Amino acid sequence: MKPIYLDNNATTCCDPVVVEAMLPFFTEQFGNASSMHSFGNQVGVAIKKARGQIQALLGAEQDSEIIFTACGTESDNTAIMSALRAQPGRNQIITTVVEHPAILALCEQLEKDGYIVHKLRVDKRGRLDMDEYRALLNDRVAIVSAMWANNESGTIFPVEEMAEYAHAMGIQFHTDAVQAAGKIPIDLKRSKIDMLSLSGHKLHAPKGIGVLYLRRGTRFRPLMRGGHQERGRRPGTENSPSIVGLGVAAELAMQNFETENTDVRFLRDKLEKGILARVSHAFPTGDLNNRLPNTSSIAFEYVEGEAILLLLNKLGIAASSGSACTSGSLEPSHVMRAMGIPYTAAHGTIRFSLSRYNTLEEIERVIEAVPPIIEQLRKISPYWNESTHGPAANPEKAFSPAYA
Amino acid sequence: MLVGFALVDLHQTCRVSDKRLLHSSLKAFPGMEFNDSSHGWHVLCVGRYALAERHHAQDQLLIFTGSRFALAPINCQSVTKESVMWDYTEKVKEHFFNPRNAGPLEDANAVGDVGSIQCGDALRLMLKVEPESDKILDARFQTFGCGSAIASSSALTEMVKGKTLDEALVISNQDIAAFLDGLPPEKMHCSVMGREALQAAIANYRGDAWHDDHAEGELICKCYAIDSVLIEQVVRENKLKTVAEVTNYTKAGGACASCHEKIEEVMTRVLQAMGEEPAFAHAERPARSTVPTTYAPPAATEEQPAGKPKMTNLQRIRKIEEVIETIRPMLQRDHGDIEIVDIIGKNIYVNMQGACMGCAMESATFGGIQQKLFEELGEFVRLLPASQMEMTR
Numbered sequence: 190m191k192p193i194y195l196d197n198n199a200t201t202c203c204d205p206v207v208v209e210a211m212l213p214f215f216t217e218q219f220g221n222a223s224s225m226h227s228f229g230n231q232v233g234v235a236i237k238k239a240r241g242q243i244q245a246l247l248g249a250e251q252d253s254e255i256i257f258t259a260c261g262t263e264s265d266n267t268a269i270m271s272a273l274r275a276q277p278g279r280n281q282i283i284t285t286v287v288e289h290p291a292i293l294a295l296c297e298q299l300e301k302d303g304y305i306v307h308k309l310r311v312d313k314r315g316r317l318d319m320d321e322y323r324a325l326l327n328d329r330v331a332i333v334s335a336m337w338a339n340n341e342s343g344t345i346f347p348v349e350e351m352a353e354y355a356h357a358m359g360i361q362f363h364t365d366a367v368q369a370a371g372k373i374p375i376d377l378k379r380s381k382i383d384m385l386s387l388s389g390h391k392l393h394a395p396k397g398i399g400v401l402y403l404r405r406g407t408r409f410r411p412l413m414r415g416g417h418q419e420r421g422r423r424p425g426t427e428n429s430p431s432i433v434g435l436g437v438a439a440e441l442a443m444q445n446f447e448t449e450n451t452d453v454r455f456l457r458d459k460l461e462k463g464i465l466a467r468v469s470h471a472f473p474t475g476d477l478n479n480r481l482p483n484t485s486s487i488a489f490e491y492v493e494g495e496a497i498l499l500l501l502n503k504l505g506i507a508a509s510s511g512s513a514c515t516s517g518s519l520e521p522s523h524v525m526r527a528m529g530i531p532y533t534a535a536h537g538t539i540r541f542s543l544s545r546y547n548t549l550e551e552i553e554r555v556i557e558a559v560p561p562i563i564e565q566l567r568k569i570s571p572y573w574n575e576s577t578h579g580p581a582a583n584p585e586k587a588f589s590p591a592y593a
Numbered sequence: 594m595l596v597g598f599a600l601v602d603l604h605q606t607c608r609v610s611d612k613r614l615l616h617s618s619l620k621a622f623p624g625m626e627f628n629d630s631s632h633g634w635h636v637l638c639v640g641r642y643a644l645a646e647r648h649h650a651q652d653q654l655l656i657f658t659g660s661r662f663a664l665a666p667i668n669c670q671s672v673t674k675e676s677v678m679w680d681y682t683e684k685v686k687e688h689f690f691n692p693r694n695a696g697p698l699e700d701a702n703a704v705g706d707v708g709s710i711q712c713g714d715a716l717r718l719m720l721k722v723e724p725e726s727d728k729i730l731d732a733r734f735q736t737f738g739c740g741s742a743i744a745s746s747s748a749l750t751e752m753v754k755g756k757t758l759d760e761a762l763v764i765s766n767q768d769i770a771a772f773l774d775g776l777p778p779e780k781m782h783c784s785v786m787g788r789e790a791l792q793a794a795i796a797n798y799r800g801d802a803w804h805d806d807h808a809e810g811e812l813i814c815k816c817y818a819i820d821s822v823l824i825e826q827v828v829r830e831n832k833l834k835t836v837a838e839v840t841n842y843t844k845a846g847g848a849c850a851s852c853h854e855k856i857e858e859v860m861t862r863v864l865q866a867m868g869e870e871p872a873f874a875h876a877e878r879p880a881r882s883t884v885p886t887t888y889a890p891p892a893a894t895e896e897q898p899a900g901k902p903k904m905t906n907l908q909r910i911r912k913i914e915e916v917i918e919t920i921r922p923m924l925q926r927d928h929g930d931i932e933i934v935d936i937i938g939k940n941i942y943v944n945m946q947g948a949c950m951g952c953a954m955e956s957a958t959f960g961g962i963q964q965k966l967f968e969e970l971g972e973f974v975r976l977l978p979a980s981q982m983e984m985t986r
């Protein structure tokens with residue numbers, strides 16, 4: 190049976206049209222865009238075109254505001270490090286507890302180096318408290334970094350509004366839009382967002398290519414020093430095949446924007462409703478009324494996520510989990526914990542993330558596949574009572590092992 | 594004659610050898626081609642991984658790890674495409690997909706509940722013990738946990754059935770892992786949980802109180818599966834000041850070195866709490882280049898690795914020669930050879946000859962020999978081709 194891929198927030202397949210557009214840049218069009226001869230010149234023209242395509246996707250005012258990087262992580266790191274280096278008098282960062290490690294791990298390191306990091310908390314639906322945010326803004330803050338959409342729950346943050354507040358206080362604002370780009374409308378020229386990160390492999394472009402949007406006039410310091418590529422803001426010979434691919438992918442994303450918000454959303458809703466109707470003691474996580482159209486994160490109580498994934502994998506279904514075990518750490522997903530999801534459920538969260546390549550038949554197959562898997566695992570769970578088909582009476586008490 | 598080689602994950606190898614499985618699994622490794630009529634394997638290990646070569650006239654596997662250099666059969670049945678994906682052996686998967694003895698045991702008279710919901714692992718082991726003989730007549734489990742937790746529980750029930758309580762008590766977590774042909778380092782705690790459940794169940798039967806004395810920290814070194822608790826303990830007890838010393842005591846950091854930053858963080862935390870400073874706090878040069886000299890031998894037990902007294906220069910050179918000599922026969926079988934050119938401080942310059950030169954095994958061979966030297970000498974050394982002598986001097 191054909192495998193079913195529902196892990197598009199982790200990475201997406203490269204669109205065949207993208208691949209085709211890239212191929213000549215490995216062979217005939219191999220030139221260095223900086224060279225004076227015609228080999229280089231044609232590549233330069235192609236890169237310029239791609240820059241325009243990204244500009245259009247993001248609604249940026251200038252194409253020079255688009256800087257190509259190697260990935261979302263690099264864009265995130267560049268944004269934060271630049272804000273700190275360009276404004277030495279400011280030593281505070283505001284971010285959120287649910288950011289991707291590309292931001293959180295960097296902030297952890299910066300705290301060790303003496304910077305002050307404020308992490309905004311979220312409520313049980315994953316939403317921010319805007320009063321808490323506004324109270325934190327002060328003239329020692331170098332940058333606010335908040336993700337546009339969360340990779341695990343799909344929850345969308347009001348970053349445009351947040352950027353207005355930051356701007357009013359003269360504070361730079363960065364958003365990690367790696368998950369948002371192509372799925373929710375972005376029009377940067379109408380916003381006060383100074384920097385934005387995007388990653389190619391999340392929107393059907395290849396891996397290893399990313400973008401940092403940098404609003405004209407924003408004080409900036411490059412992460413690396415070197416040649417004049419990307420106007421010295423990101424030195425290093427351009428990854429021309431991937432840049433061309435990303436340009437095409439951006440154009441496809443605009444064409445498919447409607448599809449993402451109608452067809453994909455329909456499939457996601459069908460999947461979520463279908464599973465929840467058949468499995469008891471399971472609930473969706475995140476801000477259900479304000480989330481990415483492709484993402485459904487479901488917590489299955491009293492079972493463990495990695496075990497679910499292994500059994501799904503056996504049926505050819507790929508999804509991902511917020512369980513501790515899949516990451517090799519002992520704590521379950523920081524996003525689920527931040528939302529106050531109890532441990533008995535946090536370890537059993539499964540994220541289904543769809544794309545425009547998924548079909549109704551696939552979704553129906555997954556709806557059929559999930560309930561028996563959960564049932565099978567609950568049968569052997571000490572927190573579950575098979576005879577009542579419910580959790581063991583007062584599960585945390587009925588089974589409270591030594592060493593906790 | 595070499596006809597092929599494959600990468601083998603050492604964490605997934607175990608003592609029992611099944612040649613047929615070995616062959617099929619090595620074949621399943623992507624990009625491998627083998628001639629089935631012969632049955633000799635030649636394995637070279639670097640850190641956690643091994644390069645396995647197949648030779649004709651040899652019917653045993655040659656294992657060369659950092660600590661051992663011996664002819665021994667190994668079971669590499671885990672090397673399939675899928676286990677690369679999940680890092681699980683076939684046996685783990687088999688016990689996960691078809692767990693034995695799962696579900697409640699109605700007339701259990703020994704029950705052990707262990708684990709922690711925070712960690713995402715919890716296990717209830719239920720035994721039916723015959724009072725006259727202390728024999729375990731039946732065993733069942735209920736587990737909340739990942740694939741390897743369920744497989745470890747299943748394995749445990751199979752292992753204890755028919756044993757007396759005293760026989761069962763000698764089962765170690767390594768025995769559970771070995772029963773499953775190995776567990777990935779991140780998942781060793783699943784086997785620990787199995788052993789604890791067994792102790793707790795037996796304590797419950799005998800009316801003793803059972804206290805968990807096992808604390809588990811963050812996994813620091815993946816190559817050797819060493820957690821922060823052990824590192825904290827050796828640093829505290831022995832006032833270790835450099836990463837190299839920690840490596841000598843625990844092995845942590847002795848292979849790929851990617852955990853050195855984390856080790857330094859643990860050390861800084863512990864030493865600062867003791868009012869001490871790590872050697873790298875103000876070091877101009879990386880801490881590992883300081884010779885781990887005058888530290889006292891490890892406290893009391895002989896189990897602690899290394900902690901060897903410092904050798905004289907002459908003893909050191911002899912030792913290096915000795916190690917190289919033990920390796921030469923293996924290289925000569927491949928029509929290669931190795932020769933020491935010079936030893937300058939931590940750098941040992943050698944000439945590699947013949948078939949080893951530039952072959953895919955060369956860098957792996959270097960890494961393996963270096964590891965071996967490093968284990969034998971109890972200090973960090975670098976093995977370098979003689980051609981680099983001018984450059985680094």
Ligand SMILES: Cc1ncc(COP(=O)(O)O)c(C=O)c1O
Pocket residue numbers: 198199259260261262263289291336338339340365367368388389390399
């Ligand atoms: C929200 C978010 N930010 C950043 C990244 C990192 O992107 P990349 O893999 O391109 O470095 C990801 C991808 O996992 C992500 O989901």
Ligand code: FES
Pocket residue numbers: 813814815816817845846847848849850851852853
């Ligand atoms: S993780 Fe490789 S040496 Fe520690």
